[in-house]
Amino acid sequence: MECCSKYWIKNDIKELDLRLKNQLIGQPLAYNLVLRSISSHVSNSNPSKSLVLSLHGGTGTGKNFVAKHIVESLYREGYKSKYVRLYVVSRDFMHTDTAHISQYKDRLTKDIEEITSACQQATFVFDEIDQMPSQLLDVILYYIDFHTPTSSRPIDFRKTIFIFLSNTGGTSIIKLAEKNHLLSIKRENYNILEFQQVLSNAAFNEQGGLQSASLIDRHLITFFVPFLPLERIHIRGCIKRQLQIILDTDEYQYDLSEDDIINHVLNLIEFTSSSLEYSVSGCKKIQQKLDYIFESLQPTFKKSKKQIEDSDDLL
Template sequence: MKPPLVVVLLLLVNMTLHQQHAAAALEPISTSIALGMAAYLTSFLAMNPNIFNYFSECCKPEWISMNRSGLEADLERKLFGQHIATRIIVKAVSGFMNNNNPKKPLVLSLHGWTGTGKNFVSQLIADNIYKEGMDSKFVHIFTAELHFPHANQIDSYKSQLQQWIRGNVTDCPKSMFIFDEMDKMHPGLIDSIKPFLDYYDKLDGVSYRKAIFIFLSNAGGEGIIQTTLDFWRSGRDREEIELKDLETTLSLAVFNNKQSGLWHTNLIDKNLVDFFVPFLPLEYKHVILCTKAEMTAKGLMPDQDVADKVARDLVYFPKSERVFSVKGCKTIESKLDYYL
């Protein structure tokens, strides 16, 4: 919805134009009013040249600014079972956005099994930086199967990808690029953007230092699951798991996985990925919380009985212990619709 002041201004512009065209046919008093309004509006716009920034998205603080408290609240209320990811995301993103002169773009690589919250976290980051959230023209999403489907066209994809990023960062230095399905990306493709992620002041007159790059992948998920399962079997709380327990193993697993778009990439070899963010597999209790959150989002009162029915309907692994949800919280919305 446009701000009331903008609506008034638009009406005044429209009215003034009509009155100016008809001024010759008006009586002297009406003509004076019309010309007076035109003069006032011209003066107002001269004194407030940025007024149009309030209703047309642009690369300005009115549309792009970090809301740390909002991001913290969203992660606390909407993301479950991901204490490591929550801590890293808040500190990394807010620290980067509050730095007026970063040395390089922020590069996050989010890893974990399906349904653990990787895409959801990307959305929450965008929602708390861009006023238009994921609908912002400065947020760009690439998916392997849609944008880069054919292995025999990789050279063309590399050129296109460089052009897309260069053009969008030229338009707005604080652009965000999300690469989904990195585990399905053709090896070598992502290396084409390596110069944009490095410690360069400018490349061909363009600075990429204020951009954000987020990679989403299932690669490395097995190692994350195994570590989490080991903690569970030893009777330790999952909140005891720290980044140091996973980061080195995760980066090596991704680097050496031929099914990963980050396989043998210079991005890892040159330490250009700022954080490898692990997303832990979700347990029954987290599925319950996801279900209740979805009910709240639908404007309903959370119902424990319904949440239990939805949670029991999911498949868990390992088969003998049934600890983790196979699909995380990914199918909660559709299953909840069924039970409601």
């Protein structure tokens, strides 16, 4: 099959491992669950069903970040690949009247069947799945169930990957994380099964597209992936990483040290007032805050050509 040649598909689990290990901050549960589930699925020549990952957590905790790295590690053209589809519910399925829902159902059916027919190792990402109309969830249901190809429906969907992104369960994740913290349990030692159960209950009961959905009560989601709230130390790490990207490419130098700049940005980030401080927006607003800080900084001098070349060598 043409699409499954090396030209189209990378299936580079080592690359995914390096990307997540080096760039995903404060999410040991998500790192382990995503890496192992993707690895086992793409290496299985005869999976029983499609892989369905439901990523849950607050804003800026890394859900879109992880989805992007999965896609870029598996496909040479990332989201530009013709075997990947990204749907943002508020953009792509924004109307809820009968006529539009009918159009959306036809579009989803056509997309999933045509893309999978061309390449069994297709990936479909649904952002804001909690806002998805239930009629459209029913369309997806068939493709993620336990089905083998038949003469009437010969397309094999068992090698596909479906990734759902949702803020549902964010409050439940925070409560369980705080409970673990009070028990002096380290993040990397949190019981993943506890979070799986909490998220399954939240997705089924909280208001939204997944509420009472058949894909939950029929146990069609392979894993619920929790994205933990980020503490001050994690936000500092996000700022440092983004700042380094700026400094490596900026042709100017500044009076303020890196630590001073990081502290300035931290002072602009909103944290909860509980005993364990969590960032309200995760790492989402860091780039904007850095832009704001740099707008007020006066460069001391322009870097020499050699300094710029040295910085480029570090990239």
